[in-house]
Amino acid sequence: AQTVTQSQPEMSVQEAETVTLSCTYDTSESDYYLFWYKQPPSRQMILVIRQEAYKQQNATENRFSVNFQKAAKSFSLKISDSQLGDAAMYFCAYRSADSNYQLIWGAGTKLIIKP
Amino acid sequence: EAGVAQSPRYKIIEKRQSVAFWCNPISGHATLYWYQQILGQGPKLLIQFQNNGVVDDSQLPKDRFSAERLKGVDSTLKIQPAKLEDSAVYLCASSLVGGGSGNTIYFGEGSWLTVV
Numbered sequence: 001a002q003t004v005t006q007s008q009p010e011m012s013v014q015e016a017e018t019v020t021l022s023c024t025y026d027t028s029e030s031d032y033y034l035f036w037y038k039q040p041p042s043r044q045m046i047l048v049i050r051q052e053a054y055k056q057q058n059a060t061e062n063r064f065s066v067n068f069q070k071a072a073k074s075f076s077l078k079i080s081d082s083q084l085g086d087a088a089m090y091f092c093a094y095r096s097a098d099s100n101y102q103l104i105w106g107a108g109t110k111l112i113i114k115p
Numbered sequence: 116e117a118g119v120a121q122s123p124r125y126k127i128i129e130k131r132q133s134v135a136f137w138c139n140p141i142s143g144h145a146t147l148y149w150y151q152q153i154l155g156q157g158p159k160l161l162i163q164f165q166n167n168g169v170v171d172d173s174q175l176p177k178d179r180f181s182a183e184r185l186k187g188v189d190s191t192l193k194i195q196p197a198k199l200e201d202s203a204v205y206l207c208a209s210s211l212v213g214g215g216s217g218n219t220i221y222f223g224e225g226s227w228l229t230v231v
Contacts, residue, residue, distance in 0.1 A: 035219070035220075037222075042224065042225075043152070043204045043206075043224070043225045043227070044222060044223070044224040044225060045158070045206060045208070045222035045225075046222070047219060047220075047221065050219055091157055091158075095220075102160060102163065102171065103158075103160070103220060105157035105158055106157060107156070107157055108156075108157055
């Protein structure tokens with residue numbers, strides 16, 4: 001069975017600085033998708049960025065980018081120029097490319113932005 | 116494009132009472148999910164529908180929870196009778212079925228339940 005591990009329960013960063021959130025996963029599959037979701041205090045789960053396993057190029061969305069290391073089964077999220085609005089819980093998730101399309105979630109990392 | 120709609124946003128009930136949550140997925144999304152998220156934890160899948168059929172309900176406590184998606188669009192999640200440990204946010208989500216961007220799951224704002 002697939003598992004997702006986020007080893008950092010909490011991270012803090014100074015506003016305007018860069019922070020990296022870690023995520024590792026375990027799978028025997030070769031075709032899958034990886035996601036980072038942000039959950040602010042409102043509790044809505046908001047998609048930040050996604051990565052297809054078959055793509056070697058790391059995904060980027062404005063200030064958010066990932067470092068996808070398929071062989072190492074690592075999928076870290078880098079947030080550049082951190083802003084106060086980035087404060088939230090960040091969840092890493094894995095989704096198999098098989099027919100059920102269910103998400104496997106990490107435990108989350110709480111990101112604190114210091115003004 | 117309208118997102119996933121959920122209601123009510125907040126509900127407080129006494130234990131042993133019943134409650135129902137409603138979800139309207141993104142138009143055209145065949146797959147609908149209900150997740151339970153207890154404070155401090157990641158979401159736990161309760162049930163997954165594809166159109167109006169159940170794909171997975173292995174983690175749904177069927178003695179008290181039920182869900183339906185009669186016409187393959189809107190869905191209702193019911194809890195009866197509620198227990199204190201059911202206090203959580205209930206997240207509805209939807210996705211297309213297929214490749215490409217269809218593999219992204221989009222979430223609603225959630226329904227907060229407090230059982231007292």
